[in-house]
Amino acid sequence: xxxxxxxxxxxxxxxxxxxxxxxxxxxxxxxxxxxxxxxxxxxxxxxxxxxxxxxxxxxxxxxxxxxxxxxxxxxxxxxxxxxxxxxxxxxxxxxxxxxxxxxxxxxxxxxxxxxxxxxxxxxxxxxxxxxxxxxxxxxxxxxxxxxxxxxxxxxxxxxxxxxxxxxxxxxxxxxxxxxxxxxxxxxxxxxxxxxxxxxxxxxxxxxxxxxx
Numbered sequence: 001x002x003x004x005x006x007x008x009x010x011x012x013x014x015x016x017x018x019x020x021x022x023x024x025x026x027x028x029x030x031x032x033x034x035x036x037x038x039x040x041x042x043x044x045x046x047x048x049x050x051x052x053x054x055x056x057x058x059x060x061x062x063x064x065x066x067x068x069x070x071x072x073x074x075x076x077x078x079x080x081x082x083x084x085x086x087x088x089x090x091x092x093x094x095x096x097x098x099x100x101x102x103x104x105x106x107x108x109x110x111x112x113x114x115x116x117x118x119x120x121x122x123x124x125x126x127x128x129x130x131x132x133x134x135x136x137x138x139x140x141x142x143x144x145x146x147x148x149x150x151x152x153x154x155x156x157x158x159x160x161x162x163x164x165x166x167x168x169x170x171x172x173x174x175x176x177x178x179x180x181x182x183x184x185x186x187x188x189x190x191x192x193x194x195x196x197x198x199x200x201x202x203x204x205x206x207x208x209x210x211x212x
Contacts, residue, residue: 037063039094040086042079042157044070049100049184054191063090068121069105069153070097072160080166087170093177095161098191099154100184106150125149128156151194154181158196171200 020027037060041051045066052062065082072079086092099106108115109125129136132152139145158181161167170177181194 031060035060035090037061037090038092039063039096040065040083040092041096041098042070042072043098044068044100044103044105046100046103048186049098054184054189063092068118069103069125070099070157071121071124072097072157073124074160080164083164084166087166087177091175094180095177096180096182097154097157097161098182098184099150100186101147101150102186103150106153107146110146110149125153128153151183154183154194155196158198162198174200
């Protein structure tokens with residue numbers, strides 16, 4: 001039996017392109033010349049959390065990196081390369097780590113199940129749990145504890161971003177770069193600002209650099 005889903009994607013793409021041109025005949029001409037997004041988004045790979053859609057922004061406005069559970073891992077050359085390009089070449093002014101409630105990666109880190117390769121990735125989240133064990137252990141409601149770990153994981157990733165030499169160098173050059181931590185609610189579509197904004201005024205050289 002033929003799978004129409006694949007073909008429909010191409011049909012939808014054509015319809016979308018025609019709609020964009022109908023609204024602005026030069027849309028793709030302008031879009032193809034260059035990109036100068038003011039923000040880098042480090043988000044989860046979850047298909048329900050597309051950066052442009054939930055922020056109501058257009059193509060070209062957000063530079064995006066996504067992985068399981070929106071992690072900033074100091075050995076992840078993919079993430080570091082994206083960060084370096086965004087900060088040093090695109091000159092973004094904001095980097096947002098955006099997690100989401102109901103994150104499967106965070107939920108997996110709360111269990112002792114063997115999940116194959118993913119166990120190596122989520123070990124970093126398990127460290128976040130260990131470091132915040134006292135606070136989390138006081139939360140008796142499982143969902144609330146889960147939600148709080150999602151938030152704590154985002155906060156930890158923002159701090160790990162601040163530890164990179166890429167961000168530290170940018171701050172030394174007085175670029176005005178700011179780091180932020182957000183969490184998206186799947187059940188209401190709203191973004192929660194965790195109020196962990198970091199910039200050079202308060203955080204230059206106060207943390208150990210992780211990468212070279």
